Amino acid sequence: MSTRSVDITLRRLHIPFKRRAKTRGERRSLCHTLYASAMRSAISARGKLLNNVLSSPSLWLRPRRAKIGFAVILASVFGLFYLPHYGFKLYKHVSIRYWFDTDAATFNRSNVGELHKGSGWSYLDRHGFESMILVPTQCLNPPILEGNSVFEFGVGTGGAIHVLASKYKLGKVGGTDFSSNSIEVAKTIFPEFKDNFWVQSMTEPHLRIPENSYDHVFSFGAMGMYLSLDEMPFIVKEAVRITKRGGSLLFTHFIEPGGSHVGSIVDRVPKSFWAAHEKMFGVTATTIQKMDDRQKDRYAVCMTKV
Ligand SMILES: C[S@@+](CC[C@H](N)C(=O)[O-])C[C@H]1O[C@@H](n2cnc3c(N)ncnc32)[C@H](O)[C@@H]1O
Numbered sequence: 001m002s003t004r005s006v007d008i009t010l011r012r013l014h015i016p017f018k019r020r021a022k023t024r025g026e027r028r029s030l031c032h033t034l035y036a037s038a039m040r041s042a043i044s045a046r047g048k049l050l051n052n053v054l055s056s057p058s059l060w061l062r063p064r065r066a067k068i069g070f071a072v073i074l075a076s077v078f079g080l081f082y083l084p085h086y087g088f089k090l091y092k093h094v095s096i097r098y099w100f101d102t103d104a105a106t107f108n109r110s111n112v113g114e115l116h117k118g119s120g121w122s123y124l125d126r127h128g129f130e131s132m133i134l135v136p137t138q139c140l141n142p143p144i145l146e147g148n149s150v151f152e153f154g155v156g157t158g159g160a161i162h163v164l165a166s167k168y169k170l171g172k173v174g175g176t177d178f179s180s181n182s183i184e185v186a187k188t189i190f191p192e193f194k195d196n197f198w199v200q201s202m203t204e205p206h207l208r209i210p211e212n213s214y215d216h217v218f219s220f221g222a223m224g225m226y227l228s229l230d231e232m233p234f235i236v237k238e239a240v241r242i243t244k245r246g247g248s249l250l251f252t253h254f255i256e257p258g259g260s261h262v263g264s265i266v267d268r269v270p271k272s273f274w275a276a277h278e279k280m281f282g283v284t285a286t287t288i289q290k291m292d293d294r295q296k297d298r299y300a301v302c303m304t305k306v
Pocket of ligand 1: 096116157178221
């Protein structure tokens with residue numbers, strides 16, 4: 001799809017955008033936004049259609065005919081709207097993985113200061129990336145101390161952990177990602193911990209890691225950006241499981257319903273979601289943290305394992 005046709009389509013769909021896509025990465029991101037928005041509209045239309053059917057008077061006046069009609073409509077609704085829904089999930093996995101596999105294979109590996117560019121952060125210079133990682137860590141309770149162990153879900157090429165390791169002289173580090181090219185790079189950045197990095201989706205249980213294993217568990221721009229809201233409780237509980245008792249967790253790049261800086265974020269998460277699920281997650285001290293200015297109205301969340 002050309003830049004121009006993506007721009008025009010976005011404008012027709014009233015999807016706000018501030019800049020033209022100049023690079024391949026930006027075009028990919030715009031296509032992703034377009035697809036995500038179309039899916040959101042389809043899902044909302046599905047809800048409206050079900051509402052209309054249920055409130056129709058004929059449904060209650062002629063029960064038998066209405067039941068058959070209702071079954072037919074329900075089957076069509078499932079076919080029409082759930083197929084794209086699951087299709088979108090598949091698309092999401094394939095296209096996002098392809099995106100990050102390509103980034104990890106094409107960035108300048110000889111410069112460790114550009115590690116983050118292998119994980120989709122090519123619009124940030126080294127300083128901007130460090131700030132994006134370090135600002136949200138301010139809400140960590142307990143904070144990171146020298147020698148602490150850190151695990152990251154959606155670790156990419158390891159850029160975020162590298163920033164933290166340089167600042168805090170971390171002990172054990174590890175992470176998973178569904179992009180095999182990214183994990184291959186991360187292993188070379190942390191050769192002494194290469195066995196702690198492997199290819200796996202965040203949405204699957206991390207059975208290799210016993211509970212209470214790491215002082216801190218993070219996800220910078222992965223869980224918050226590329227999971228749907230219904231997938232989050234599982235991964236949060238998995239993150240809490242592998243965190244040591246009294247350890248802290250940090251997840252970044254969430255956007256609230258009504259938030260503007262959506263970019264390639266797949267789903268919206270209300271800030272109230274976190275406090276409301278503290279008990280279920282087994283955490284306390286939930287804090288919503290503003291991110292670095294370049295991330296605009298995106299937010300991060302810190303928690304402490306009970
Ligand atoms: C923007 S990058 C962030 C990488 C790293 N956290 C950092 O800050 O440098 C997002 C990462 O999430 C990974 N990712 C997205 N969805 C995933 C999933 N379902 N399971 C595992 N990794 C996923 C991508 O492959 C990508 O490496």
